[in-house]
Amino acid sequence: MTSYLIRRLFFGLVTLILITFVIFALVRNMPGTPLTVDLAELDPSRQISQEDLERLENIYGLDKHWSLAYVQWLGNLVTLDMGRSFREKRPVTEVIGERIGPTLVLSVTSLFLAYLLAIPMGLFTTVRSGRMEERALSTFLYMLYSIPSFVAALLLLNLFYVRLEGTVFQLPLGGMMSMNYTELSFTGRIWDRFMHMILPVFCATYGSLAYYSRFVKSNMEEVIRQDYIRTARAKGVGSVRLIWHHAFRNTMIPFVTLMGLTLPGLLSGFVILESVFTWPGMGLLFLDSITNRDYPTIMGLTLMFSVLTLLGQLLADILYAFVDPRVTYS
Amino acid sequence: MSKPPVAEMKASMPPLNEAGQTTASRGFWAESWQRFRRRKLAMSALFFVAFLALTAVLSPAIVGTKPIMVRYKGNIYFPAMSYFNPRWENEIFFRDGFRMHYSENLKAKDPRSWAIWPLIYQDPYRRVREGEWPGHPGNESYMPPNRHNLFGTTHPGVDVFAQMVHGTRIALLVGIVATGIAAVIGIIVGALAGFFRGAVDMVLSRIIEMVMCIPVLVLILALLAVLDTPTIWHLMVVLGATGWTGIARLTRGEFLRLGQMEYVSAARALGFGRLRVMFRHILPNSLAPVLVPISFGIAAAILIESGLSFLGFGAPPPNPSWGTLLNAGRSNLQMWWLILFPGIAIFLTVLCYNLIGEGIQEATDPKLQQGRK
Numbered sequence: 001m002t003s004y005l006i007r008r009l010f011f012g013l014v015t016l017i018l019i020t021f022v023i024f025a026l027v028r029n030m031p032g033t034p035l036t037v038d039l040a041e042l043d044p045s046r047q048i049s050q051e052d053l054e055r056l057e058n059i060y061g062l063d064k065h066w067s068l069a070y071v072q073w074l075g076n077l078v079t080l081d082m083g084r085s086f087r088e089k090r091p092v093t094e095v096i097g098e099r100i101g102p103t104l105v106l107s108v109t110s111l112f113l114a115y116l117l118a119i120p121m122g123l124f125t126t127v128r129s130g131r132m133e134e135r136a137l138s139t140f141l142y143m144l145y146s147i148p149s150f151v152a153a154l155l156l157l158n159l160f161y162v163r164l165e166g167t168v169f170q171l172p173l174g175g176m177m178s179m180n181y182t183e184l185s186f187t188g189r190i191w192d193r194f195m196h197m198i199l200p201v202f203c204a205t206y207g208s209l210a211y212y213s214r215f216v217k218s219n220m221e222e223v224i225r226q227d228y229i230r231t232a233r234a235k236g237v238g239s240v241r242l243i244w245h246h247a248f249r250n251t252m253i254p255f256v257t258l259m260g261l262t263l264p265g266l267l268s269g270f271v272i273l274e275s276v277f278t279w280p281g282m283g284l285l286f287l288d289s290i291t292n293r294d295y296p297t298i299m300g301l302t303l304m305f306s307v308l309t310l311l312g313q314l315l316a317d318i319l320y321a322f323v324d325p326r327v328t329y330s
Numbered sequence: 331m332s333k334p335p336v337a338e339m340k341a342s343m344p345p346l347n348e349a350g351q352t353t354a355s356r357g358f359w360a361e362s363w364q365r366f367r368r369r370k371l372a373m374s375a376l377f378f379v380a381f382l383a384l385t386a387v388l389s390p391a392i393v394g395t396k397p398i399m400v401r402y403k404g405n406i407y408f409p410a411m412s413y414f415n416p417r418w419e420n421e422i423f424f425r426d427g428f429r430m431h432y433s434e435n436l437k438a439k440d441p442r443s444w445a446i447w448p449l450i451y452q453d454p455y456r457r458v459r460e461g462e463w464p465g466h467p468g469n470e471s472y473m474p475p476n477r478h479n480l481f482g483t484t485h486p487g488v489d490v491f492a493q494m495v496h497g498t499r500i501a502l503l504v505g506i507v508a509t510g511i512a513a514v515i516g517i518i519v520g521a522l523a524g525f526f527r528g529a530v531d532m533v534l535s536r537i538i539e540m541v542m543c544i545p546v547l548v549l550i551l552a553l554l555a556v557l558d559t560p561t562i563w564h565l566m567v568v569l570g571a572t573g574w575t576g577i578a579r580l581t582r583g584e585f586l587r588l589g590q591m592e593y594v595s596a597a598r599a600l601g602f603g604r605l606r607v608m609f610r611h612i613l614p615n616s617l618a619p620v621l622v623p624i625s626f627g628i629a630a631a632i633l634i635e636s637g638l639s640f641l642g643f644g645a646p647p648p649n650p651s652w653g654t655l656l657n658a659g660r661s662n663l664q665m666w667w668l669i670l671f672p673g674i675a676i677f678l679t680v681l682c683y684n685l686i687g688e689g690i691q692e693a694t695d696p697k698l699q700q701g702r703k
Contacts, residue, residue: 014540015539015540015543016543018540019543019544019545023552026553026555029556030552030555030556142685146629146680146684147673147677148633148636148637148673148676148677150637150656151656151673151676151677154656154660154669154673155666155670155673157663158666158669162663162664173663268545268547271547272637275641286548290551290552290555298548298552301548302545306543306544309542309545310543313539313542
């Protein structure tokens with residue numbers, strides 16, 4: 001197990017270096033630098049002089065060839081220094097750290113809701129397999145699964161923001177809190193947050209709901225045909241206990257793997273949704289940093305997303321050996 | 331599933347001819363096709379995709395402002411073809427200063443000319459002005475659906491229906507080309523890893539794992555930003571170059587399994603070359619499970635393309651894409667027709683490819699059929 005772990009970690013490190021190298025090269029070769037992008041927004045009369053531009057490029061290390069800059073970036077990374085954001089003029093770790101919270105609020109709530117609803121639905125569709133109500137629910141979930149979240153988000157905004165404007169059902173356009181948030185009472189604040197969360201959480205949840213419940217169903221269908229289920233039934237085990245205790249518990253292995261694989265999605269899965277709802281999370285930060293050519297932030301986010309993906313896969317494999325004694329890596 | 335058991339049994343028995351002798355039983359693919367055809371949902375999905383493909387091919391004939399066929403100064407031309415590729419516009423129309431406006435110029439410059447026009451006179455790239463076409467009042471900006479603009483118009487008065495019909499081309503092309511590239515890479519890598527095993531497998535598996543870790547969205551956005559003029563083709567290549575890992579893993583697994591079979595040993599013993607064994611003997615038998623992720627992959631590629639266009643990172647603006655329309659709808663939330671129609675189009679297309687994938691899975695996977703009996 002230990003040697004397996006070491007080998008995996010080694011390959012993970014190589015992968016990380018390769019990925020960051022490629023992305024670094026691409027990012028540094030994008031047309032425009034953070035300095036020129038910033039300048040384009042200013043009026044032409046206040047153009048920066050050539051000497052000043054060169055001085056700034058020197059300070060930010062933009063005058064070096066990108067491969068040298070990459071080595072420098074890697075070197076700084078060893079000391080846990082990801083550089084300073086051009087845009088925010090603060091350390092990248094600080095900028096990213098601020099955005100983790102909002103994204104986690106969105107993703108953890110939606111993941112929790114999805115599991116809470118998907119497991120009963122999956123079990124229900126297994127028990128009622130082939131009947132009218134199961135067909136109806138499965139078809140409905142399948143259709144939900146195929147609606148792109150940004151389409152749903154726009155339609156819901158059209159309904160709840162535009163059409164229901166002025167009624168009690170109106171929901172906010174985006175963001176995490178209203179403008180007058182600081183003036184609100186404590187319960188008012190909670191209510192305000194709740195109202196802002198309804199649409200983003202709904203859009204983030206409905207698709208995975210269908211996915212997870214189908215996942216539960218397909219695993220259950222395999223288990224439910226096993227001999228030990230028939231034995232349990234023959235022994236007179238009640239149907240609820242049979243499904244929950246004897247069958248569902250035995251589908252936990254693929255479930256655990258799935259959980260490991262959803263780990264990276266917790267922080268990077270909602271780029272488009274965050275952009276629609278201007279939710280101040282990692283996804284929005286990523287899009288903003290690309291348009292602003294904020295190299296250090298892009299690299300910091302890329303590194304984080306890749307590390308999480310690698311960790312998720314590793315975690316899935318380790319958990320796999322942990323819950324299933326038949327699996328060993330020695 | 332409620333299926334007539336008699337039909338099931340008949341299908342599984344070798345068919346008898348009139349003399350009562352058994353004829354050759356149908357092959358795997360014919361058998362699978364039979365099973366696929368019985369699934370109504372999958373079949374209607376297949377028909378819908380065929381309908382979309384037809385729309386894409388015939389888009390210049392359905393809606394456009396360029397004649398499908400025209401006789402001008404004694405020659406026959408097909409100006410509508412330039413919707414597929416702007417370079418196919420015949421240069422005589424440039425020389426005579428048509429500037430994309432055929433309806434007024436044709437009669438003015440050659441009174442004896444005649445033309446066959448598309449079904450609906452609207453353009454996916456520009457607004458149709460007043461007096462351009464008899465009885466057409468000209469497009470206004472932000473018109474809700476009406477008699478002349480079936481699905482309404484966008485800000486510069488461009489017809490939404492025209493953009494959607496012409497956008498079908500991009501949606502289908504992205505899905506098929508991107509997944510095609512992914513399938514070719516995935517099948518080759520998976521086949522090599524599964525066939526040669528050992529060190530080759532080790533190296534290729536590590537590569538598969540590496541590619542799986544690439545944050546695709548980061549790569550696409552960075553790459554599209556690097557290119558001076560990103561086109562839809564670049565997007566397809568990136569999607570294809572990153573989306574092959576699932577297919578490779580499946581192919582590898584199938585090759586590992588089939589490589590153990592007696593018929594493969596027999597083929598080798600007969601002295602067939604490695605390539606022949608790989609591609610003639612193993613590949614056809616491992617293709618069925620690989621078709622499933624391909625179908626799902628097409629759906630995913632269409633989703634990513636529309637998502638990128640929606641964010642404003644997709645194909646450059648003049649290209650009509652469903653996602654671009656959604657992008658316009660995003661800043662004009664009250665204009666529901668900019669959201670609803672392209673939204674439905676993306677939804678139906680994705681749904682159909684998913685249903686087809688599901689149908690293939692159930693039709694070709696022997697495990698699932700045993701479960702049904």
